[in-house]
Amino acid sequence: MEHGATGAFVGFAGLLRQEDRPEGEHETEVGWRLDRSFWGQGLATEGARASQRHGFEALELERIISITVPENAASRRVMEKAGLTFRGETSWRGYGVVWYAADRE
Numbered sequence: 001m002e003h004g005a006t007g008a009f010v011g012f013a014g015l016l017r018q019e020d021r022p023e024g025e026h027e028t029e030v031g032w033r034l035d036r037s038f039w040g041q042g043l044a045t046e047g048a049r050a051s052q053r054h055g056f057e058a059l060e061l062e063r064i065i066s067i068t069v070p071e072n073a074a075s076r077r078v079m080e081k082a083g084l085t086f087r088g089e090t091s092w093r094g095y096g097v098v099w100y101a102a103d104r105e
Contacts, residue, residue: 001047003038003078015046015055015064021092026063026101032078039074048082056104058087065101067092076100 001010018029022079030051032044048066055061058099066084067073076098079085091097 001034001043003043009035010043011035013044014051015059018065019066021065021067026061026065028061028063029060029067030055030067030082030084031066042081044075045080045081047080048084050103051083061104063101063103065099067097067099068097070098 001013002008005011006067011032013032014030016029016031019027021027021029030048033045034044052064055064064083064084065087066075066079068079068087079100082102084102087101088103089096089098
């Protein structure tokens with residue numbers, strides 16, 4: 001991702017297959033990682049929404065998930081703002097995680 005006004009590198013947002021996910025058959029996760037100087041500007045939400053649109057429209061995915069540790073309140077807010085809803089808690093890769101999902105309409 002680039003900052004529109006300055007062209008500065010912001011970070012990334014996109015889709016990633018998580019083939020070792022323990023909860024169900026839907027493996028495509030939307031994720032993001034931004035430079036701390038760009039936090040709180042809505043860029044992660046914008047990137048997550050754009051990634052989901054691509055996943056649902058171009059890739060015709062039925063569900064997109066997102067995973068984080070329970071204490072990551074900022075990522076959980078991004079998930080909710082991007083239209084994902086809380087679906088549960090599980091253990092994944094040795095960590096207790098929460099997962100959110102959005103289904104194609």
